[in-house]
Amino acid sequence: MPRLGRRPLLGLGLLATFAAPSLARAATLTGASLDPARTRTRLTLAVEGEQRWSVRAQADPMRLVIQLPGAAWRGTATLAGRGPVRAGRFNAAEDELVLDLASPALPMAGPARAGHIVIDITRVAAARFDAVVRAGRNVLAGTVRGERALPLVVLDPGHGGRDPGAIGTTGVHEKRIVLQAALELKRRLEAARICRVVLTRSRDVFIPLAERVEIAQRRDAALFVSLHADSAPGARGASVYTLSETASDAMSAALAQRENRADLAGGLSLPSVSPDVQRILLSLMRQETRVGSNRLARLAVRELGEEVQLLPNTHREAAFVVLKSPEVPSALVELGFLSDPRDEAALQQPAHRARLSLALSRAVKQWLESASTG
Ligand SMILES: [Zn+2]
Structure with missing residues (x-):
């Protein structure tokens, strides 16, 4: 595809911005869904471009936070709850998707799918959830590459x-x-x-x-x-x-x-x-x-x-x-x-x-x- 990467703005009279470094363009998230399965709830995010992501667990309130640095969001910014997830919303200021939990649950990598981030969320015992929160590390992380949007x-x-x-x-x-x-x-x-x-x-x-x-x-x-x-x-x-x-x-x-x-x-x-x-x-x-x-x-x-x-x-x-x-x-x-x-x-x-x-x-x-x- 032609013309990848965001160009600095240069209109008439905007010469000064020409010297600004080109910013790497993050991906656009074009869709999100939460689907119930027998033992897990599957989160699927459709991605255009390349996107790094990681998931952390938080207590008080109980949450899974999917960090999506630099991502632009297109489409609905809220998700209806399913399974252990009470509700989801995209927090544009922090580049993250916040899943509020109704009961303790942790993510696992879902099946690989081109252009999609797939995360399976499973109920776990409260003690295990708390231990993961205390460890303070990413529970899951990856990079996904989706097709570019049409020019x-x-x-x-x-x-x-x-x-x-x-x-x-x-x-x-x-x-x-x-x-x-x-x-x-x-x-x-x-x-x-x-x-x-x-x-x-x-x-x-x-x-x-x-x-x-x-x-x-x-x-x-x-x-x-x-x-x-x-x-x-x-x-x-x-x-x-x-x-x-x-x-x-x-x-x-x-x-x-x-x-x-x-x-x-x-x-x-x-x-x-x-x-x-x-x-x-x-x-x-x-x-x-x-x-x-x-x-x-x-x-x-x-x-x-x-x-x-x-x-x-x-x-x-x-x-x-x-x-x-x-x-x-x-x-x-x-x-x-x-x-x-x-x-x-x-x-x-x-x-x-x-x-x-x-x-x-x-x-x-x-x-x-x-x-x-x-
Ligand atoms: Zn004319």
Whole structure:
């Protein structure tokens, strides 16, 4: 899988955190159950990633505490009691699962199961329980390795809220078209079970550009795809953009310049990032990220070309703020241009949008496949 390990956050104006050491990412616990068996009660924890664990016994109140250093918890944080266990709850502050006991009981390793911590809890005499508590050692410990979660793809429908984006000759707003396209692409990618998908916005709301970038950075996304349908005189067809300090052509430069003003349209003042800082951010953008972004653009151009008309010189470059993540391979797709009446008509047809989302889902799939093998 691509992109393991939590990356330090680096959004616009967050340069200082770049030097912070990468934290090893602990596992995510995705499920827990307590099941009664004839002579024991079985605790099963489902784990994504690698997780160390250990169990201690405590008296007054009588408890078994399963320590799970650094674990993130997803799903229900409480467990209904079974057998000698009265109740269980995950204590996030201490990274531990606390099992309150109704009667003395001790853990034994359960049957090995990939991606799961399995602990069998058996009733014991009070004297034996007390002796284990007094010894003060871990009763049981281990490490489990579960499958990684599917990689995360962040889709970024441009504009929103007070910022309509481009407006077509019939009054169609770009913000609406790109949100529909993003939702369709999300459905398609999730149905293929190749990745998880998060949208920077799933409603008609204004999200500042830097925040869009940070959503992908913070969640350690594998890919970031921004969707637009802007206006550009004389332009028609789909096109794909990656980040470059110098634009590949005047049209791309103008597009980036207009896009980068989206924060103004949304009511924010321009981000207070000096040109120097912008240059530093750009030079920090890793070669690896650039290679990944370019590969995504090539795949998107190839797949879009199978389905819809393309703008000539389909892969272009410009300094889009929304593509400035130094860690996450990113591309901006112009699905078409609302300034062109034929594109405007096509973008409103569900069949045309289905072809776009099919092409982009194939590009994302191929990108993820080559990332996991290479
Ligand atoms: Zn746009």
